[in-house]
Amino acid sequence: MIRIQNLSKVYKTNKQEIQAVDNVSLNIEQGEIFGVIGYSGAGKSTFVRLINRLEEPTDGSVVIHDKDITNMPKNQLRKKRQKIGMIFQHFNLLWSRTVYENIAFPLEIAGVPKTKQQEKVLELINLVGLSGKENAYPSQLSGGQKQRVGIARSLANDPEVLLCDEATSALDPETTDDILDLLVSINKKLGLTIILITHEMHVIQKICHRVAVMENGKVVETGDVLDVFVKPQSKTTKRFVQQLNPLEHEKDKLAEFINDREDSEVVKLHFIGKSAKRALISEVAKTFDVEINILQGSIAPTQEGAYGTLFIEINGEKEILKKTIEFMEDTGVEVEVLKHA
Amino acid sequence: MLEELFPNVIPEDLWEATLETFYMTSIAILGTLIFGILLGLLLFLTDSGNLWQNRFINFITATIVNVFRAIPFIILILLLFPFTDFLIGTIRGWKAALPALIFGAAPFYARLVEIGLKEIDKGVIEAAKTMGAKTHTIIFKVLLPESMPALISGLTVTGIALIGYTAIAGIIGAGGLGDLAYMKGFQRRDFDVVLACTILIIVIVFIFQYIGDTLSKLIDKR
Incomplete structure (x- = not known):
C-alpha cells in the first residue's frame, strides 16, 4: 500500500554533508500499524517527514496507493496531503482556535461546506472522547486531551494513512497508554494505516504489528514485532528490547x-x-x-x-x-x- | 478655577487641536497597520527557511525598513515635502502630516510584526502544511491569528510613538496639540497653553495604552 524505495535525505552544510536518511526501503501494508524506532538522531523524524514531503527527499520514491508522492507537482501534493494525516509530539494546535475550530481547520482547507463541517467535527469529537470540550481552548486542556484534538484534526479529511511523529513522547506513561489505545481503536474501526515514530520500545510493543529499527539513517532490522522482540538481531535492537525487560x-x-x-x-x-x-x-x-x-x-x-x-x-x-x-x-x-x- | 490656572487657553482651540491630533493619529495608525503588516509579512516570509524564502527580496525589504527607521522624524518630514505636496496637494494642515507619519511609523511597526510572527510555533505552520494549506490560508488563518496579541501590543507601542510624532509634525504646521503648544503656547510665552496641551496628550496616550492592553488580553487565549 505504501512503497518506500531507496529513500535518502542529505543535508548539506558549508563544510560537510549529513546523511539523515540513508537508502531506506520499506513496504507498509494497508491497515497495519507500522512502528519505526530509533534513538534521537537516528533519522526517524526526517524519515517520516519525507513521506508527506515536509522535507524534500534527495533520492528515492514514496508511493502511496499507486501515486508517487515524490514527483508530484505542488498543487497536487497539497490535495494529496489532505489524505495523509499527521500528529506531532507537541500537538501543534492553534491556540487561537477552540477545540471545535481546530478540528474544523483541515475541513476549511479542503473546502468542505459549513454544515458538513459541523457534522464531521462533532462525530470526530465523539470518536476521540472529547464531548463537552468543543468550546475549550487548547490552553485549557491537558496534554492527553490536546493530543486527542490532534488526532481528531488529522482524521478530519478521512486520510489513507496517519503519520505519528513521537506522538506520545511528551505525555506521562498513563496518558501515553490512553492515546495508544485510542490509536489502536481507530486503526481497527477505520482500518487506517498508521506509521508511528518513537524512541520508546513500550509503544512499539503495545500497538505495532511490524517494526523497523533505525540507526544512523539506515533501517538495521525490520520484521513482526514479536519476532523482533524474541530474536533481536542487531545491537541497537537488543538494547531496545532490554529497555522493556527489566529482568x-x-x-x-x-x-x-x-x-x-x-x-x-x-x-x-x-x-x-x-x-x-x-x-x-x-x-x-x-x-x-x-x-x-x-x-x-x-x-x-x-x-x-x-x-x-x-x-x-x-x-x-x-x-x-x-x-x-x-x-x-x-x-x-x-x-x-x-x-x- | 480652570480659567485661573489656564488664563490663555481658548477651549474651542484646544478642542479643535485635540480632534486634529485624534484624526491624524487614527488615520496614521490605520496606514501604519496596513503597510506595517505587509512589510512585516514580507520580511518574515522571505526570511531563510520560510514559505517565500528569497534572499534578494528579504535584503531589499530589510534595507528599506532600516533606512526609514534610521532617518530622524523631523528630517523625514522635510525630505518628504515634495512627495507630500504631490500626493495631498499641500504641505500644511494635519492631512499633510500623514505621509511622513506613516513612512516613519510603518517600518518600525513592520519590525514588531516580524518579531511577533517569528514567535509563532513553527510546528503550527508545519501542521497547516501537512493539511494541504495554501500560502494565503496559512497567512490569514495561521500567521495573523496566532500572532494577534503581539500585533496588537505592537500597534499600541507604535500608536503612542505616533502621537509623539504628530506633536513634532505640529511644530512645522501640521495642526493638532503639538502645533497649538508650540505656536500659541511657546512662541507667545503662554506656558499654560503648553501645559494644557501636554496634559491632553498624556490623557490620549493613557487611553491608547488602556485600549491596547485590554484588547490584547481579551484576544490572548494562550
Whole structure:
C-alpha cells in the first residue's frame, strides 16, 4: 500500500554533508500499524517527514496507493496531503482556535461546506472522547486531551494513512497508554494505516504489528514485532528490547542461584504468543519429580500475542532434570539453561 | 478655577487641536497597520527557511525598513515635502502630516510584526502544511491569528510613538496639540497653553495604552 524505495535525505552544510536518511526501503501494508524506532538522531523524524514531503527527499520514491508522492507537482501534493494525516509530539494546535475550530481547520482547507463541517467535527469529537470540550481552548486542556484534538484534526479529511511523529513522547506513561489505545481503536474501526515514530520500545510493543529499527539513517532490522522482540538481531535492537525487560538488567542478581551442582539448574524460559498462556510450571511439577523455585518473571502483551520471560530454579536428579528440560522444549517454549559465565 | 490656572487657553482651540491630533493619529495608525503588516509579512516570509524564502527580496525589504527607521522624524518630514505636496496637494494642515507619519511609523511597526510572527510555533505552520494549506490560508488563518496579541501590543507601542510624532509634525504646521503648544503656547510665552496641551496628550496616550492592553488580553487565549 505504501512503497518506500531507496529513500535518502542529505543535508548539506558549508563544510560537510549529513546523511539523515540513508537508502531506506520499506513496504507498509494497508491497515497495519507500522512502528519505526530509533534513538534521537537516528533519522526517524526526517524519515517520516519525507513521506508527506515536509522535507524534500534527495533520492528515492514514496508511493502511496499507486501515486508517487515524490514527483508530484505542488498543487497536487497539497490535495494529496489532505489524505495523509499527521500528529506531532507537541500537538501543534492553534491556540487561537477552540477545540471545535481546530478540528474544523483541515475541513476549511479542503473546502468542505459549513454544515458538513459541523457534522464531521462533532462525530470526530465523539470518536476521540472529547464531548463537552468543543468550546475549550487548547490552553485549557491537558496534554492527553490536546493530543486527542490532534488526532481528531488529522482524521478530519478521512486520510489513507496517519503519520505519528513521537506522538506520545511528551505525555506521562498513563496518558501515553490512553492515546495508544485510542490509536489502536481507530486503526481497527477505520482500518487506517498508521506509521508511528518513537524512541520508546513500550509503544512499539503495545500497538505495532511490524517494526523497523533505525540507526544512523539506515533501517538495521525490520520484521513482526514479536519476532523482533524474541530474536533481536542487531545491537541497537537488543538494547531496545532490554529497555522493556527489566529482568535483563538484573541478571547479576541471579548469579547466586547458579551453581555447578548437577542436581540443580537455573533456566530462562521464553514464552511467545499462545505458549505464554500455558500453565507449564504446574504441568512440569505434576509430571516430574522435581522442585521448582520461581526466581523472576514478567510478561509483555503485544498486538500479535504476549511475550513472557521466566527465570526458574529446578532441583532434582540429573536424569530427571534433563527430561524435564526436553519436555519444556517440546512445548514450544524457548529454554535457555544459564551457566556461570 | 480652570480659567485661573489656564488664563490663555481658548477651549474651542484646544478642542479643535485635540480632534486634529485624534484624526491624524487614527488615520496614521490605520496606514501604519496596513503597510506595517505587509512589510512585516514580507520580511518574515522571505526570511531563510520560510514559505517565500528569497534572499534578494528579504535584503531589499530589510534595507528599506532600516533606512526609514534610521532617518530622524523631523528630517523625514522635510525630505518628504515634495512627495507630500504631490500626493495631498499641500504641505500644511494635519492631512499633510500623514505621509511622513506613516513612512516613519510603518517600518518600525513592520519590525514588531516580524518579531511577533517569528514567535509563532513553527510546528503550527508545519501542521497547516501537512493539511494541504495554501500560502494565503496559512497567512490569514495561521500567521495573523496566532500572532494577534503581539500585533496588537505592537500597534499600541507604535500608536503612542505616533502621537509623539504628530506633536513634532505640529511644530512645522501640521495642526493638532503639538502645533497649538508650540505656536500659541511657546512662541507667545503662554506656558499654560503648553501645559494644557501636554496634559491632553498624556490623557490620549493613557487611553491608547488602556485600549491596547485590554484588547490584547481579551484576544490572548494562550
